Amino acid sequence: MDIWYSQMDTDNVKTSIRIDKQLFSEHSDYQRIDVFQSKEFGKMIALDGEIIFSEADEFIYNEMVVHVPMAVHKHVKDVLIIGGGDGGVAKTLIQYPEIESIDVVEPDEMFIEVSKKFFPETAKGFDDDRVNIINMDGLRYLRRCKDKYDLIINDSTDPFGHTEGLFTKEFYGNCYHALHDDGIMVYQHGSPFYDEDEAAFRAMHRKAFRSFPISRVYQASIPTCPAGYWMFGFASKKYHPLKDFNPDKWNARNIKTWYYTTHLHLGAFMLPKYVEDILNEEENRG
Amino acid sequence: MDLIAQRNAPIFEAMQELRKRRVVPFDVPGHKRGRGNPELLEFLGEKCVGVDVNSMKMLDNLGHPISVIHDSEVLMADAFGAKSAFLMVNGTTSAVQAMVLSVIKEGDEILLPRNVHKSVINALVLCGGIPVYVPVDVNSRIGIATGMKVSEVKRIMDAHPNAKAIFVNNPTYYGIASNLREIVRLGHERGMKVLVDEAHGTHLYFGDQLPISGMAAGADLAAISMHKSGGSLTQSSVLLAGENMAPEYIRQIINLSQTTSASYLLMVSLDISRRNLALHGQESFQKVSNMAEYARSEINDIGGYYAYGRELIDGDSVYDFDVTKLSIYTRDIGLTGIEVYDLLRDEYDIQIEFGDLGNILAYISIGDRIRDIERLVGALEDIKRLYENEKKELYCGDFITPDLVLNPKQAFYSEKVQLPLKEAIGKVAGEIVMCYPPGIPILTPGELVTEEIVEYIEYSREKGCDLQGTMDPECREICVIK
Numbered sequence: 164m165d166i167w168y169s170q171m172d173t174d175n176v177k178t179s180i181r182i183d184k185q186l187f188s189e190h191s192d193y194q195r196i197d198v199f200q201s202k203e204f205g206k207m208i209a210l211d212g213e214i215i216f217s218e219a220d221e222f223i224y225n226e227m228v229v230h231v232p233m234a235v236h237k238h239v240k241d242v243l244i245i246g247g248g249d250g251g252v253a254k255t256l257i258q259y260p261e262i263e264s265i266d267v268v269e270p271d272e273m274f275i276e277v278s279k280k281f282f283p284e285t286a287k288g289f290d291d292d293r294v295n296i297i298n299m300d301g302l303r304y305l306r307r308c309k310d311k312y313d314l315i316i317n318d319s320t321d322p323f324g325h326t327e328g329l330f331t332k333e334f335y336g337n338c339y340h341a342l343h344d345d346g347i348m349v350y351q352h353g354s355p356f357y358d359e360d361e362a363a364f365r366a367m368h369r370k371a372f373r374s375f376p377i378s379r380v381y382q383a384s385i386p387t388c389p390a391g392y393w394m395f396g397f398a399s400k401k402y403h404p405l406k407d408f409n410p411d412k413w414n415a416r417n418i419k420t421w422y423y424t425t426h427l428h429l430g431a432f433m434l435p436k437y438v439e440d441i442l443n444e445e446e447n448r449g
Numbered sequence: 450m451d452l453i454a455q456r457n458a459p460i461f462e463a464m465q466e467l468r469k470r471r472v473v474p475f476d477v478p479g480h481k482r483g484r485g486n487p488e489l490l491e492f493l494g495e496k497c498v499g500v501d502v503n504s505m506k507m508l509d510n511l512g513h514p515i516s517v518i519h520d521s522e523v524l525m526a527d528a529f530g531a532k533s534a535f536l537m538v539n540g541t542t543s544a545v546q547a548m549v550l551s552v553i554k555e556g557d558e559i560l561l562p563r564n565v566h567k568s569v570i571n572a573l574v575l576c577g578g579i580p581v582y583v584p585v586d587v588n589s590r591i592g593i594a595t596g597m598k599v600s601e602v603k604r605i606m607d608a609h610p611n612a613k614a615i616f617v618n619n620p621t622y623y624g625i626a627s628n629l630r631e632i633v634r635l636g637h638e639r640g641m642k643v644l645v646d647e648a649h650g651t652h653l654y655f656g657d658q659l660p661i662s663g664m665a666a667g668a669d670l671a672a673i674s675m676h677k678s679g680g681s682l683t684q685s686s687v688l689l690a691g692e693n694m695a696p697e698y699i700r701q702i703i704n705l706s707q708t709t710s711a712s713y714l715l716m717v718s719l720d721i722s723r724r725n726l727a728l729h730g731q732e733s734f735q736k737v738s739n740m741a742e743y744a745r746s747e748i749n750d751i752g753g754y755y756a757y758g759r760e761l762i763d764g765d766s767v768y769d770f771d772v773t774k775l776s777i778y779t780r781d782i783g784l785t786g787i788e789v790y791d792l793l794r795d796e797y798d799i800q801i802e803f804g805d806l807g808n809i810l811a812y813i814s815i816g817d818r819i820r821d822i823e824r825l826v827g828a829l830e831d832i833k834r835l836y837e838n839e840k841k842e843l844y845c846g847d848f849i850t851p852d853l854v855l856n857p858k859q860a861f862y863s864e865k866v867q868l869p870l871k872e873a874i875g876k877v878a879g880e881i882v883m884c885y886p887p888g889i890p891i892l893t894p895g896e897l898v899t900e901e902i903v904e905y906i907e908y909s910r911e912k913g914c915d916l917q918g919t920m921d922p923e924c925r926e927i928c929v930i931k
Contacts, residue, residue: 300820302827303747332797333827340834 168199168207170214172389173357180204180214180387186281191273198281204387206281208249210274214387216249221285226423227383227395227431228316229255232347234413234428235402239313242266243341245301245329246318248274254288258418265294266312268304301329308341315342317350330367335374335398345401352380352394355438360389369445371398379404380442381431383422394438405432450527455727459520460720463508464500464713477503477710502713511536511711512704521720528727529654529673530664531689533696535703536719538711541648542568543703544672544688546575548644551670551694551702552614553578555858559644560605561616563851563890564594566646567883567918569616570857570893577858580893581609584850586766591757591778592807595766596620596627599635606639614642619650619663619671622803622810622889624774625767626660633667642694645671651679652773655730658738660769669694678737678773678814679726681718733815737773740822741813744775747826753782753833775811777829779804783838787913789829792836797828805884806912849905852897855930860895865928867920870906873898876929881918884909890918898929 166182180201187198197209205218216224229252233239240263244252248269256265267289269275275296279286289296297304301319315338319329329350338348350371355364372378375398385393397404410425434442474481483490483498490498504510509518518536525534537544549572553559557578561569562585573580583605585594597617606612615636620626629645636643645663647653651673653662663671671689675681690699726733745756755778761767779789790804802812811825854877855863865879875898882892891909892902906924910916916924 300823302823306747306751306827306830331824331827333824333831336831336834337827 168201168209168214170209170212170387170389173359176357176389178387178389180207187277189273189277191271193271194274196271196274196277198277207387208277208281216251216282216285217387218282220386221249221251222420223383223385223422224393225251225255226420227381228252228318228349230413230418230420230423231381231395231397231404231428231431232314232316232349233259234409234425235399235404235407236313236345236347237402237407240264241312241314243268243308243312243315244318245305245315247316249278249282250275250286250288252288252316252318253291253294254285257288257291257293259416262293265291266297267294268297268299268301270298270300272298302334302337305334305337305341308337310343311341313343313346315346315348317348319351330363330370332370332374335370338398339374339400342400347397347399347402348375350396350398352396354389354392355394355441356390356392361441364394365441365445367396368442369448371396372446375399377401377403379432380434380438382434382438383431405429450530450727452727455524455528455724457520457524458720458724459517459524460508460713460717461724463517464502464717467502467507468500474502476505497714500713500717503710508713511538511716512707512709513700518716521716521723524727525687525719525723526689528723529671529687529689530662531671532692532694533690533699535688535690535696535699536711536716537686537688537703538684538708538715539686539706540676540684541646541672541674541686542566542571543707544686545569545646545648546572546706547688547699547703548670548672549573549578549614549616550576550705551699552642552644554613556856557614558609558612559614559616560602560609560612560641562594562597562618564621565616565618565889566648567881567890567893569646570881570890573857574861574894575858577856578613579856580853581605581612582851582853583615588761588767591755592780593623593625593776593805594621595761596625596768597632598766599628599631600765602627602632603635606635606641610639612639612641614644616644616646617663617668619645619647619653620660620769620771620774622649623776623808624649624771625761626769626771628765628768629661629663629666629668637667642669643667644669647671648674649677649774650771651675651677651726652730652734652737653771655726656734656738656773657731658772659734660771664689664691667691670699675719675722677812678734679722680815681722682715684712685715685719687719734773737813737815737817740817740819741773741775743819744811744813744822744826747822748777748829751826751830751833753837754779754829755781773813775813777809777811778807779809780807781840782833782836783840784832784836785912788836789832791913792832793825793828797824797831799825799828801825805914806909849891849899849901851893852899853895854897855895857894860930864931866931867926867928869926870898870903873927873929874900874903879928879930880920882906882916882924882927883918884914884916892927898927 167179169177169179183200194211207217242265244267377399379397480486509516522534545568555577633643645668669691673687748756786804786808793799802810883890
């Protein structure tokens, strides 16, 4: 038997992964959820057909959205994760003892249940006492928050699916409002390589750049992402990701990682020319 | 309603059959299933262009329906509780005009509220009928026209006992309904026909807890914008007739101006939408109501905005309220509706139905999803945070009582001269002026141009309203009677 999962990166490019077996497939109220067992990437979860998480490369993603802001912000106590139904980001955050609360706002209960069942190692992030799960739409939850968080991590990846509201101007505005005066927001910035993703990439930076005084973009190589290349946004009210970066303090924590290092932190913000050009163009747009 | 029969969709089925037969076309349209226009085919798709066909034996003819269109109209009438129904392919405008032309002849009076759609006035230009306005109150809190009070209707009816018909909006663009049952009773008592504009009321036929529909209230004719809440394609519409109307005569009136090449895309969309409404309408509109109610409560929670609902009901000028409408008063955050409308489009990529001086209207329908509602609410909150201004008083000049000097037909066909607005004061208007949307006239042919009206037009322009109707595209000049 020969089963292949294919993700259409564009109409003309696809990434295919051999599947050992399909472990789960259901429609929740929000999306279609599939879990596959693969040889190369281990277990993977796909939302509406797009891989958002695989056992093989999830560490890259989780470390990059957590350690980068944590090595910059001086004292993170309260964190909000928007989306994050797989628990990977929460699992990475609980390594920091100074964090007092982690609110995970994920509307899709089925996604959380599926993660707990098939990815118990990752979902154990949910077991920590500091973690509260809130089943609510992210935009709706944010409307009620003011000056409440030190760090917001937007863990939603798809600007065109049911999470599209989390890539809008109102979302960035609402996040700004929900953060303390020195708050940081980290979000999925997509992949700039293929033409059809570029427009979304531009729009995201334009919105964040106008909503926050500091707005930079950083990168990572993630094999299951389109073109294997993924960007993150760092939007901040006060701290600069490089000027306020404190490598010694972070290294003293002795957190075990597989991807992130304080050297890599610096490098991640050094972008290819074509990406820099795109960002500059959006910043200089009236 | 015969629910078993409603499972059929005669036009739809005939078109599927046609597709299967692979008939070789030596008739119009000349694009021949799209082959003659590859760019259009690529854009709209073979499925769509391939069924853009003309009347033929197996598809019937809208000008004289005897087979599948006839059957579809019978099902339509049954679904809406009407005696007869007519598929319309030139918008609800054509349905409204057919209503007026069916009952009003040269010199006949028709009673109507001023906040009618311009299509009614244009119909009077065509037939020479005389409008008699029933004054409507303006709600001073939100600056919108309400419905007609029964006492006012009665007073005007008594003053114009020979009027042939009364025209009712059910509901208004904003969702306000008059006491239709009582107006029908009063009208019929005096031998007047009751015409109902249900351009914003398709769903009233398929919901609990919604204002009564025209046909259920015993009205004689109703114009239904299926393409608004009913889900059919833009420009498709339906005209319904009650017991005491002769369908053969209405058909003749419709045929006076109807195309002889009616679009089957429009007609099949009506057929499929009717089936869907008949079978699932109740459930769908319950969802729409729930979404609108959710949005209302979330928006009112933000503070500053007023998303109004059933609390407006006063048993008279607001006899009932259509809860599927999401109308929001914005002046308390210091922004006009038009300003919020523009911000939503330009800054948040959200297109709403319209903004006027004090309000916006977001159209909620069977195609909406709760996550889109969250976006709208989120954007409104962000707008309040970023753009809130000092609260401004609302210009309450809406619905200035018009002074009709000539009937619309006479005025329209008189010798006219184009003058700047200010210089036109004191003259009689020869054309219509309106804000679009909602397309409700500020000035109609035959009315006196007053200082107050000119001021209102200028104020609307300054606030960003899109003024239309005049020959001058900028609406700085107006045609008046020499």
